Amino acid sequence: MLAVESEPVTAQPRPAELLPLENGDGLHSHEFLRRYEAMPHIKKAELIEGKVYMGSPVRADLHGEPDAVIQTWLGVYAANTPGTKLYTNTTLLLDADNTFQPDAILCLTPERGGRTKLNAKGYLCGPPELVVEIAASSASIDLQDKFQVYRRSGAPEYLVWRTAERRFDWFRLEEDEYQVQMPDAEDLLRSRTFPRLVLAVQPLLILDAAAVLSALHSLSP
Numbered sequence: 001m002l003a004v005e006s007e008p009v010t011a012q013p014r015p016a017e018l019l020p021l022e023n024g025d026g027l028h029s030h031e032f033l034r035r036y037e038a039m040p041h042i043k044k045a046e047l048i049e050g051k052v053y054m055g056s057p058v059r060a061d062l063h064g065e066p067d068a069v070i071q072t073w074l075g076v077y078a079a080n081t082p083g084t085k086l087y088t089n090t091t092l093l094l095d096a097d098n099t100f101q102p103d104a105i106l107c108l109t110p111e112r113g114g115r116t117k118l119n120a121k122g123y124l125c126g127p128p129e130l131v132v133e134i135a136a137s138s139a140s141i142d143l144q145d146k147f148q149v150y151r152r153s154g155a156p157e158y159l160v161w162r163t164a165e166r167r168f169d170w171f172r173l174e175e176d177e178y179q180v181q182m183p184d185a186e187d188l189l190r191s192r193t194f195p196r197l198v199l200a201v202q203p204l205l206i207l208d209a210a211a212v213l214s215a216l217h218s219l220s221p
Contacts, residue, residue, distance in 0.1 A: 021045055025052040029099045033091075033123075044089070048145050050097040062136035062163045067103055069209045070132055070161070074106050076213060077197050083112035084194065092116075093125045094153045100146065104132040106194065115154075127155040129193045135162045147171075151178050156193050166205050188215060 021035040021042060032047040044055030058064055071088055078086040087105040094100065105128045108114030116126045131150060135142040142160050150158045151173065158171040158178060170189045171178035183189055183201050191197035196216075203211030 021052060021054075023052060023054040026050055027052060028096050029093055030096075032099055033093075044101055046101050047097065047099040048141065049149065053141065059136060063134050065207055066136075066161055066163045067134050069204065069207055069212060070104050070134065072209055073199065073204075073212050073216060074104055074132070077194070077216060078106065081194070081196075083109050085109060085114075087124060091123045092128070092131075093119070093123055094127065094149060098149045098153075100149075102128075102131045103134045106130040106132075106197075108193070127153040129155070130157040130159065130191065130197075131155055132159040132161070135160050136164055143169075147178065151176070157191060161204075168199075168201055168204060170199070 018035060018038050021032070021039055025032075027035075027047060027050065029047055032045075032052065036042065036045055042054070046053045046055075071086075074086050078084045085107045087107070089101060089103060090105060092100045092102060092105065105116070105124065107116045107124075107128050107130075110117060114129060116124050116128045119125050127150070133142040133146065143162075147158065147160075154173065156173045158173075160169045160171070162168070168189075170181040172181050172192060173179075181189055187201055189199045189201055198215055200212050200215035203209075203215070
């Protein structure tokens with residue numbers, strides 16, 4: 001009987017394994033989003049200068065309530081100002097090494113000259129006109145690496161609330177550098193980009209949302 005030679009068995013290639021997103025990973029935005037999308041249980045992760053940062057647990061007193069006051073302030077303004085959009089805790093693609101998830105983004109619509117647009121997947125792309133970060137446990141990141149990225153990308157106004165220190169900084173881009181804005185004689189901070197958007201600083205720092213809104217309404221048309 002003749003021996004029949006069997007065909008050599010060739011191992012079939014396996015699909016590339018999708019690695020989990022890990023704190024400290026060095027990635028580009030495309031791969032970062034690919035892994036982030038595959039891990040829906042992760043509520044907040046950001047890519048800052050090519051490095052992955054995972055969100056910490058969120059405290060009610062240092063983040064949850066301050067965030068609610070900011071969203072209310074900006075939400076009331078956006079609802080009464082045509083040509084503006086407010087986004088909360090939304091993924092923002094700035095460049096190949098930076099994909100953020102700011103606490104609040106206030107944009108002009110493209111029809112009003114806004115530079116932030118939605119891509120095919122519904123993510124925001126491009127520098128917003130105004131962005132807010134609630135910096136409880138992330139103050140060093142928000143005032144260093146993120147600060148430089150927002151400045152470099154040309155975001156006109158960058159607001160950082162250091163809740164643990166009871167400090168609020170409103171940075172305005174002037175000649176490619178961020179300059180901190182000082183309250184006026186009425187203790188108000190005013191946007192240059194958005195007409196009638198004012199912030200009563202001291203009421204904000206003690207979480208007096210009613211007084212913050214009262215100051216905003218006082219300049220309504």
